[in-house]
Amino acid sequence: MREEKKMELLAPAGDMNCALAAFDAGADAVYAGLKKFNARERSGNFTFEEYGSLIRYAHEKGKKVYTTFNTVLRESEIAEASDFLAELEYLHPDAVIVQDFGIVRMIREYFPRLTVHGSTQMALHNSDDIAVAASIGIKRVILERQTTLEELKLIAEKSPLELEVFVHGALCCCLSGSCLLSSWFGGASGNRGKCKQPCRRLFRNDKGKEGFFLSTGDLAAYSLIPEFRKMGIASLKIEGRLRKPDYVRNVTRAYRMLLDASEKEFPEALKEAEKLFARTASRVSSLGFYKKETAQKVIRSGEVGGIGQYCGKVGRVLPNALETVLEGRVHIGDFLRVQGDGGDTGEVFCVLSLKVNGKECVKALPGTKCIIGTKEKNIPRNGVIYRIGEAGSRMESRISKLAPFKPETVLDLELTQDSLSIKFPLLPGKVWQEKLSLAPAQKHAFSPEELARAFDRMGELPFIPECGKKIVKGELFFPASLLKEIRRKFKNWCLENISEELLKNSCMENKRRLLLDYEKMRPVSCTEENVRVLTKEDRERFYPFFLPEKSIGEQERKIRNIIEEKAVREFYIASPGGFLLKKRFAEKKLKLILSAPLPLANSFAAAEFMELGAAEGMIHTELGKEDMLLLAEKSPLKLLLYGEGHVVLFATRAKVEDTGYLEASDGERFLVRKEGVLTLLYPRDRMRIPREIPNTVFLRDERIYEGENERNKEGACFNFFRGLS
DSSP states (O other): OOOOOOOEEEEEOSSHHHHHHHHHTTOSEEEEEBSSSSSOTTSOOBOHHHHHHHHHHHHHTTOEEEEEEOSOOOGGGHHHHHHHHHHHHHHOOSEEEEOOHHHHHHHHHHOTTSOEEEOGGGOOOSHHHHHHHHHTTOOEEEOOTTOOHHHHHHHHHHOSSEEEEEEEEEOOSSOTTOOOHHHHHHSOOGGGTOOOOGGGSOEEETTSOEEOTTOBOEEEOGGGHHHHHHHTOOEEEEOOTTSOHHHHHHHHHHHHHHHHSOTTTHHHHHHHHHHHHTTSOOOOEEOTTSSHHHHTTOBOTTSOOOOSEEEEEEEEEETTEEEEEOSSOEETTOEEEEEOTTOOOOOEEEOOEEEETTEEESEEOTTOEEEEEOOOOOOOTTOEEEEEEOOOOOOHHHHHTSOOOOOEEEEEEEEOSSEEEEEOTTSTTOEEEEEOOOEEOSSOOOOHHHHHHHHHTOOSSSSEEEEEEEEEOSSEEOOHHHHHHHHHHHHHHHHHHOOHHHHHHHHHHHHHHHHHHHHHOOOOOOOSOOEEEEOGGGGGGEEOSSOOGGGHHHHHHHHHHHHHHHOOOEEEEOSGGGGGHHHHTGGGOOEEEEOTTSOOOSHHHHHHHHHHTEEEEEOOTTOOHHHHHHHHTTOSSEEEEEEEEOOOOEEESSOOOSOSEEEOTTSOEEEEEEETTEEEEEESSOEEOOSOOSSEEEEEEOSSOOOSOSSOTTOBOTTTTTOOO
């Protein structure tokens, strides 16, 4: 059992209003995204200038900021991503949350000041996955929300890394990082921050029954805080970068109250916290996948998958307004969402005006017929109205007064009897040195901590100093008057020799080095084989992409039997832990082939997978043609093109109603198959794309074969022609 320590409370920040609300309510840290490359591109997000101000504000308060850079990176975006990473290294958030293995490689090799946390999108499900994450430089892992409490305990006992877990908010029905359903419906990828939440839609099953068969309730695991503490969990994470400040404030305050309560105080604190939870807009909540009994009921097929406090239904749609008979209170400035009866998620809008009986009013109460003013144009008739955010101060005045960003710069200090030298690790070659003649200490020797404090607390510099190395050689006496004079000389030297532009250029130099190395990358040739066919017999060669902690030993025994009894030496791996097969069966000289859902979408990811032990890799199936072509021109790893077959679109541990298929409102059908602990969704139409990507092996997958397509004889091409947004 790990030693108990203080757990971090980590809150979402879709914009500056939410960030300040979170810190005001007691969050130790927030996670937030820039305008691109994050898994919630529909939230407000931050400009670089805003982000810099947020980081400075947080650090002055002793708080932390984590950057969400957790999307799949296309080959065409490498130059733009390097710009973002260089800027982030300059801003220096406390960590960067990453999904793509290529981005991990880019950060480790070119932007080493950045700390990497492995996103839940990275599909890190067990201790093997975490071991691989540690080997590539990741410092913290955000575990899958479908990990059980029992599994979490086992993982925590072994983990060499900090563990972060979700405790509150929306639950994805699909295993994080493996959902392609939104992308399949129209190229809006959940792996790219553009999820349209098709899991909340109305489906019909093969028995003719309609329901929201993939729509889950919300997570509320606050009662498990004592157990998380005993496990040594580093951080408790609240979901909600699409939420409004009132939600962030109330939920964060409730968790702060519970975390600060002693064991004796916890029951009373729980009562007060539940009053705050009752004020938040959410779906019916439970312990989610943490407990077996709640995991069985997490899908709520009889309820519209909307979120918020129910306020009624749309009666009439008017120009710039809607009419309704309210069943919940609405106030000017509240945020509403109108959801269609098919489950499609509507856009969020702010209530601009209210009229009751033809008169303008500030609020309208349940039971009143009112007209709600809005600029939203796509209001569905008979739609369901949810209030998802309360009217409140947006703190514009406070935000406008935030101090602008100033870079934090590490100083390495070394004091000897003869000199004091200060180095800038970010600026190789930049050294300030002052000759001294210090006497030996008679009573109190000057300590490294005193040296650090002397230079940590300096203002009026073009940077905020942070002490790195602090070395004092010998037992020395350093007079206060002399130290004051030394500080003055150092400050004057910095004002003449160090500028924000100089510090920023050092980060930009790392970007230039990355792009130069990228230009030199050359693809490997794979001309000896054109087509490869996978049959049902090949299923045993696929290492599971989700492997519960308790099943690791059993899976290893299965692999050993296959190797020894059938002389198999090639295995397809779809989870990071699969790379450990290379080491565990080193004498067998296995060939490892990277498979979906691990995303191979760019050449840096290809290089990282190759270094981990992959001999071949499957191109990320949701890419469009242009991105596939660009990847094939650069990849140092031999590429397979999943050209024909039934790709897994959705995988869940939730109990899905027993059915052979689900049918969407447009008539498209999806095969439902139970495989081990997972339920998988495949498209009824076989995916079939043209063989137009050179220097790749065309993969025909016949492991699941349902005959010719019913609706489209040419086959579904996924994003091949329309591209991936």
